[in-house]
Amino acid sequence: MQSVSEEKFRQEITRFCHLIYEKCYVASTDGNVSVRLPDGNIMCTPTICNKGFVKPEDMVIIDSKGKRVKGERKASSEMAMHLLIYEMRPDANAVVHAHPACATAYAAAGIPLNKALISEVVLALGCIPLAEYGTPGTPELTDQLRPFVKSYDALLMANHGVVTSGANLEDAFNRMDTVEHFAKISIYTKILGRERLLSSEDVEKLWVQRQKYYGLDESEAQPKDPMCPVTDGLSETISLTRSELIDLIERVVSTLK
Numbered sequence: 001m002q003s004v005s006e007e008k009f010r011q012e013i014t015r016f017c018h019l020i021y022e023k024c025y026v027a028s029t030d031g032n033v034s035v036r037l038p039d040g041n042i043m044c045t046p047t048i049c050n051k052g053f054v055k056p057e058d059m060v061i062i063d064s065k066g067k068r069v070k071g072e073r074k075a076s077s078e079m080a081m082h083l084l085i086y087e088m089r090p091d092a093n094a095v096v097h098a099h100p101a102c103a104t105a106y107a108a109a110g111i112p113l114n115k116a117l118i119s120e121v122v123l124a125l126g127c128i129p130l131a132e133y134g135t136p137g138t139p140e141l142t143d144q145l146r147p148f149v150k151s152y153d154a155l156l157m158a159n160h161g162v163v164t165s166g167a168n169l170e171d172a173f174n175r176m177d178t179v180e181h182f183a184k185i186s187i188y189t190k191i192l193g194r195e196r197l198l199s200s201e202d203v204e205k206l207w208v209q210r211q212k213y214y215g216l217d218e219s220e221a222q223p224k225d226p227m228c229p230v231t232d233g234l235s236e237t238i239s240l241t242r243s244e245l246i247d248l249i250e251r252v253v254s255t256l257k
Contacts, residue, residue, distance in 0.1 A: 010056035023053035032076035040122035046073035099161035102183035
């Protein structure tokens with residue numbers, strides 16, 4: 001007979017699975033979700049399941065080594081990634097892996113979301129680095145994630161997707177939501193042709209606030225690479241008027257003659 005606590009976690013995972021499906025963060029049988037139970041075991045989504053239709057009774061319980069403890073179905077093939085995060089992050093009790101379109105586009109393009117563009121993202125996540133590609137469900141993937149897990153709550157995985165962790169499932173989901181929202185804004189600034197980044201001074205102030213908000217010690221709250229603010233608050237992108245662009249082209253052509 002399952003405990004009230006176990007039933008609560010089954011319902012909670014189901015709710016967030018349906019939510020990430022409704023928000024189009026996963027398609028078909030993509031993604032996986034897990035929580036750390038009070039006894040140290042992990043409850044997770046089963047392999048090959050559509051997150052929009054998964055049910056509480058579908059969930060699987062595994063131990064810290066990945067061995068099935070309870071459940072009729074097999075655990076997701078990517079649980080090694082979750083287990084790595086739980087091992088390295090005692091503060092993490094939930095992990096969400098998904099493929100939100102805009103953030104995954106950055107991952108597929110090999111571009112980290114590491115620019116100091118939005119104050120709320122600096123406060124919430126610092127930045128979202130890119131882990132190099134590793135074959136899903138193999139030690140290659142965990143080897144690529146290992147250098148980042150301890151310092152970051154959200155990671156892009158090259159040619160794969162996004163993984164976030166948190167103190168609970170709502171926390172992990174909110175971080176996934178933030179990553180995708182930030183990716184959209186970043187794309188929009190590129191469409192507009194200009195990014196105006198926060199200055200180093202602005203970033204330092206935000207890190208002080210981050211330290212207060214999240215109760216971090218000084219070493220945990222300091223900016224970490226690859227955060228990339230610019231000192232003058234201007235973007236690496238240069239905006240020119242049409243007449244300025246024509247003048248520049250004419251001067252270049254004149255020089256080449």
